[in-house]
Amino acid sequence: MSSAAVRIGVGTRLVHDGELVEIVEIHAGRTGMDVVLKCTSKQALIRASFNELLTSGATRVIPERDGPTGDDDFEPAGVVLAQLSGDERNEVIDRAAHVREVLTGFRSGSKELALPGEPRSEYRGDVPLSRRYASKARELGAGVRSIERWVQQFQKSGEAGLAPTHDRAGAGPGANVDSRWTETAVEVMVEHADQSRPSQTMVIKRTNARIVARFCEGVVEVPSRATAFRVLAELEKRYPTFRLSTKRNRDIADRPDGLYGKLRPTRPGEYMLMDTTRLDVFAMDPITLRWVQAELTIGMDWYTRCVTGIRLTPVSTKSVDAAAVLYQSYRPRPACKNWPTHAVWPEHGVPRSVLVDVQAVDGTFVGAAGPAIVPETVVIDHGKIYVSEHMTSVCQRLGISIQPARLRTGRDKGPVERFFRTIREDLLQILPGYKGPDIHSRGLDPESEAFFYLDELEAIIREWVAVEYHRRPHDSLVDPHVPGLRMSPAQMFEHGIARAGYIEAPRDPDLAYEFLKAEFRKVQHYGVDLGGRRYNGMSLSPYRNVASPFKGKAKGGWPIHYEPDDVTRAYFRDPETRKWHTLMWEHAPSMEMPLSQDALQFARKLAASKYTYPDDRLAVTDLLERWNLGLGSTLAERRMALRLSREDTLIDQSAALNDVGTLPSVARVMATADPPADEEPDTPDVPDPETGDDDAEDELDDYVSDFYADALEDA
Template sequence: MLSIDSVLAEDMETGASARLRIETLSTIVSAEDASGARGIPIHHYSKEEWSVAQKRFEALRPVIEHPIRSRSEVEKLATAAGVHVATYYKWLAAYHDAGHVAALVPRKRGAAKGQKHLAADQELVISSVVEDMYLKKQRHSPKEVVDEVLLRCKRAKITAPAPSTIRRRLKELSPAMTLRRRGFKDKARDVYEPIRGSFPGADFPLAVVQIDHTPLDVIVLDEVHRKPIGRPWLTLAIDVYSRMIVGLYVTLDKPSATSVAMCISHAMTPKSEYLGALGVEGNWPVWGQIGTLHADNAREFKCKAVTRGCQANQIDMQWRPVKKPHYGAHIERYMGVVATELKKVPGTTFSNIQQRKGYDSEKEAVCTMKEVEAYLVEFIVNNYHQRSHSQLQDASPARVWQQGIVGTSERPGIGAMPIVGDPERIRMDFLPYFEITIQRSGVRLENVFYYDPVLDPYIGATMPDDPNAKRKFIFARDPRDVSQIYFLDPQADRYTPIPYRDLSHPPVSASELREVTKALRAENKGEVDEHRIFSSIQRNRDRINASTESTKAARRQAASRPKAKQAPAQVPGRVPAAAQSPASERAAEPALSIFDQELEVFEVGELN
């Protein structure tokens, strides 16, 4: 490593050296090792051990790729591998449990470190004496515990363990728990509990990240009319070790699982393109795997989508302990820093009504949401990250982050953070998801049909272990735009976008879809179909467009509306969007210039 964001690299063919930015690098792995990013230390194994694991994996590959096989077929595979079928099944179970080739490394014979050799009745006697005598406020000595164990074993007519073994069991007890149980609660707290202002486990960059939401104290303008639309929300994540801001997300919508998804994916990925899109100069060298995500007990942090996303990305999700507010002090303190900084922006709402007295925030507002976001990022990257912090011993967050990565003369660093290979996958893992069966008509979600040929192999699929039960598949959805959902293909293990079956429908948000559906059901007291839903949405949008310039609520709703995407390439067998829309609507559309019209693609055979 030459610096926090660059390395000295050597060309393996020519031997030439060059300085490269870390975020431009990627790791090349073989297909069977693609799951190796789970942190299993494969470098601890010898070449011979790893070679055996690879051979076992190749023997298991036919069953892993095609799990539905009869026992006779598995017996043939076991014979080909030169082992008994029971051993073959043990290999398979070990691989599935760990999800990694390292599970197939042959284990060394003999007792593992920490393995206990006493009989169950001997262990029971020791644990009962420890509970009855040692972990009491009477504070019996280790010698008294040894004597009592020997006496009870004699009475029970079992072989007594050695006194050294009994003393070793006492040393294995948790020191903090032992002090508390023996009446030293204050000493246990002073020695083993974190002091106010510190955070357990935050010993290196991204070990612990705190996340929270707050409404920004500034009124923003819409992009079209540049008129007030209200206060946006900020979702922000901070590294407890260095106080570096690792990710953020600004939106007009209230906090939700989507806000968490966007913020976490931003935190774990490089930010050079993000800074360029905002026009912010500077360096924000923060990316990598989050260890523990710490949040308060808000509903959006405890929903299924966030829980599933953390599990899929090996993030330990923890919530703030009850009656310990200082555990959230880092993120809340920075929210206060943001509030103070935004008081400098025209259109600020200040912190309370008294401070705002005599100031018309909406009249003074001059910035759109993107401009406020750029201002905030400029402050984070080139101001907050660079100035000294009293709780970092007057070092800056950027300096502490760099020392945590590169190291110092007193303490080694953790090294360059691996760059996430698929940032979009992280976002998808945290989005709200649904488990749905796939029918010949595609997928139906909240009265809207979706279809793509990639679903065809799974139409009418049943459960592998129960042919009578329909198989459900996972579909993620971004609530901001439901014009497509994302199918987690079990074979490819990746998300594939699935658009509307009827491509003429406009992009809508989940809240807009639900509001219209609810209104139609109340009006008609029955089921509603897709055509009526989108017809009603279009009528409502026409009303909003007519009042947008004069009504703040309408402008805010228009600003939150998903933007129309470019029409996707025509899929064989799908009716073109133009053919699905009514002729009257097509006739009403303005004629396009020849230079604006899309080119029509012909097959070679059609030209002859």
């Protein structure tokens, strides 16, 4: 029997730092055993620590006799036995018992564990070994040579040596095909990573042609068509070319060859992920009553996976929408009144288990939709809405670092990309109007199923995030000290506070106003003129007809901040008190909804083409009348109408959400309530168009069907 041990003492030879040395002395030192090494080539002496000598990777002992080594061409016992099926394992156990009986006379190999009747007469210790081999061969109906081979394998490797050998020579793609053909096929497949998807037949033909051109005719054996298809099927697993989408194939081809690395947050607020995606569900335009595509922008804390900001926008996303998402991290949105208690956070955003809210004890509790987390670093992609000069400057002033992700590398923002998939699979595909992730997954007519308005769809997403996403365990939220424990984002937030001992909270909520766009204007006796609109407020009184200290392009003007999606008000920061004040537009009292800057500009053009002396009041009135009649005929007008359908603005976040929980579809999705089986949903009465006695039926049908027909025509 060989031994894995090696004796080390005086006279033992080693290879140390590439030289052959011999131990000539061993003695006790102050820090342990020391050895003296003698170089055989230089006749020099080296003193070294015995412990360091054994653990150093530059030292190797030269054994005096053969034995097992780590680089032996033999699979470990665990690998060999793990491949066996149940029947094969039982066969190995039975064969090992026969071998032990041949060697010792006992199937267990020990006299203390002898079975009744053991040892049998033909296997007693005084019987020659050759006769025992012959007796076992007759008993099992095998040859004597087979029994001898079993004994040798058992003595060398134990039960693992008796296991049936599995031939691995045929493993791998194209094992029975010339490796040069397989390598050329891989070369052709990789070349199509950035091209359109090829067919397998074309790849085979191109590979065969390249083989002939490179090695000449007949040098490399070309596989048959069926074999070539099998080889490509195996190569497809490593180099996707034929099965997945071309975009997915490019993503796989761009994967790094080395180990995957990632940022590892250690506390809440250390990293915030921001991204925008187009939702796979159609929403209803409240102005034109037609479907529209929506984009979702979110901010997510990487450590806790808590969604701190949500913004749903029609058609496209602006930089102000990205600023609104970041603003919500400073001022969490108020929770809806019909949310369950466990989904509502305290107004300050700190969990109740960490901070006792006195107001909640008194019964005057005001809930928030999520935690208040000020990010230290924002991880974004290279979209223009995230890298605008204004947003980057404000982040610099507030001490927020911006870290762009690598181009076309979605794994740099893996958690937020996974969130988009989760919301599609767990929420959006249940809603009416779901159109699938791609054109191949789309239904026959999903546009006709669009049911929810944009603000209702955003309310549904917010409630799902608060009730479901924040409260269910995630596989990726674990404590390394307790690997089997899965936590929810809310629990991970509490865990992060307990671990870090603090949380980055907003120093001053008014800092969020700095995300708004600013223009310099002189303060006149009537207020300020911004884009042809007049704003006024009591806070402007000390600065009327007073030049500002600003120089250059802004000479004499005062900074006025405004939100492009709601020009009914502007914001002014008093340079003396440093307090923010709201300035109202002179025509705002006649408005019942926010008015965007794009909508006002379009209204002016519309009024100019209709009236000789138009003004803002006339332009807005005419625009609203046009929308109410369903005559929105240009793409710009349609987009502005969609913007006006939003009920929440960047600053006025305290407005209550629409109570959409009573809608049957929402109740079904959120599993909050089911409508009674015998109760039909209420449908609003649609007034019939005014008709006369002389109207024909086809004229009435044309009137109804064409009522909104021209509302979506492009300019």
